[in-house]
Amino acid sequence: MNENFGLIGKKLGNTQIFNEDGSVTGVTAIEVGPCTVLAKRTADKHGYTAIQLGFGEKRDKVVTKPEAGYFKKLGIEKTPRVVREFRVTTETADKYEVGQVLGAADLFEEGQKVDITGVSKGRGFAGVIKRHNMHGAGTVGHGTHESKRGGGSIGMNMTPGRVFKGVKMPGRYGGKRNTVMSVKVAKILPEDGLLLVAGSVPGSKNSVVTVRKGVKNRVRAQA
Incomplete structure (x- = not known):
């Protein structure tokens, strides 16, 4: 199985960083995590294996009763703003526990290629x-x-x-789900929870994005 596990984040905007040789690289800053493991799906019970992650917090007044009941059952005090499921192998699912908090440094490393999915800017x-x-x-x-x-x-x-x-x-132009592939991780700032990736990323400032390990690189490694 070619899994697509990743983390949920928020696009903050564009900036520049200086490399060791003095050259400048344009990067996009993404606030990745903290993502909480909300639940795990198993093949025996649900028919597939996946990890459910939550990111951010919702205001209490916009939380629906079904949402409140679901997260209360999971023991989560604050309702996450975004919930995503990632299909994974059984071996990967066993590495993480419900309630565990994940950040950028837990899944990615500098120089790695990642795939980033977001909703492009709507231009009417x-x-x-x-x-x-x-x-x-x-x-x-x-x-x-x-x-x-x-x-x-x-x-x-x-x-x-x-x-x-x-x-x-x-x-209608824009406002669609797009994925940029094999984007290089230029720098990781664990203390700030930031992932700096080379180039541009779909979406406007403060929009939600999903960062996964690069699928093309995984396919080449398996070949």
């Missing part, structure tokens, strides 16, 4: 030039008027007599 309704990087017809002429930023033809006439699925058109 956008045209084809902004949304799909089309050129439009405004700069090339061809007698175009009134539609210089349009997408042009979207299909044929009588045959097939319809528009094929997947044609790139204007629409």
Whole structure:
């Protein structure tokens, strides 16, 4: 099984760090954890093996009765803001206990490649030039008027007599779940609970992200 265990975090923003040779690396700061192990799923009882993690705290006034009852049963005083399940092997599940608190240094190390999942910034309704990087017809002429930023033809006439699925058109841009893969961990600050990763990460400031061990590197290691 190619497990995808990781931790939940919050994107704080972008900054820079200096390397030993004096060069500068642009990084994204992620507050990873503390994540509490809420529950464990077993193949015998649930049909699969997984670890359930909680991150952050919810305000009492927005906690629903079912949520309050569920976490009270688990012995958790404060309702987590975010709850995620990670499919893992039985060997990995046995390493962690319910109630254990995990941080960035418990799962990751500097130089490691990780996969980061988040919801990209929502940019509202956008045209084809902004949304799909089309050129439009405004700069090339061809007698175009009134539609210089349009997408042009979207299909044929009588045959097939319809528009094929997947044609790139204007629409909602962003606000979708994206994953950036094989991102290098530039630095870990355990005392601050921060993970500094090279490059950009999907989402706006203070948005929730999930950090997992890089799947491509795990596949290469198994080969």
